[in-house]
Amino acid sequence: MIERISHVTVLVRDYDEALDFYTNKLGFEKAEDSKMPSGDRWLTVSPKQGRDVQIVLQKPGKATFGDLTEEMLGRIGQGTAWxxxxxxxxxxxxxxxxxxxxxxxxxxxxxxxxxxxxxxxxxxxxxxxxxxxxxx
The missing domain is CATH 3.30.720.110 (Signal recognition particle alu RNA binding heterodimer, srp9/1)
Structure with a gap:
């Protein structure tokens, strides 16, 4: 059964500029930052007092989205109601x-x-x- 929400995703254009915004402007902490086998980056942030749910900063790429990559790039800035x-x-x-x-x-x-x-x-x-x- 589903236990809880652990990660939510926000689409970004650039990993480093997104990381800078979420950490330096919103005051979040970087939780994880590693290279995935596909070459993509697994980058997550969370509020300092709320690490039970992490925000995945995801730059749409072919390895993850395949033929939908361009469509997903077009969705940047149009999401979340968190x-x-x-x-x-x-x-x-x-x-x-x-x-x-x-x-x-x-x-x-x-x-x-x-x-x-x-x-x-x-x-x-x-x-x-x-x-x-x-x-x-």
Whole structure:
């Protein structure tokens, strides 16, 4: 049976620029970085306090996608609807903006959570979610 989500993938144009963004702008840590037998790179990052799920930074290539490579390259910047839990949505938005991260929507209180949205270097949108006080 399925136990849990361990990895999620975001398509990238360049491994090193993606690694730089996710580590230096978002404050994530590099979890894994190795060469696969196909010659592709296995590169993952995760939040410092959330290593149970890793984000695979994947550059579409022939070894992985074959004839679909061009189509997958066209999908860069069009994915994700992931939510990252934060303790203070406004403070996190302010810090990310100082680091040059594009904030798509400022923090808004929806009752069930305070949420904001930002984009990575390719335009992929992500949600910052602050649960109500007393909820984790």
């Amino acid at each position: 939510a990252f839990k934060v303790d203070d949505c406004k403070k996190t938005c302010d810090e990310l903006a100082k680091r040059g991260v594009k904030i798509l929507s400022p923090p808004q209180d929806f009752g069930f959570a305070i949420e904001a949205m930002f984009a990575d270097l390719y335009g992929n949108p992500y949600i910052l979610m602050q649960p109500p006080a007393g909820r984790k």
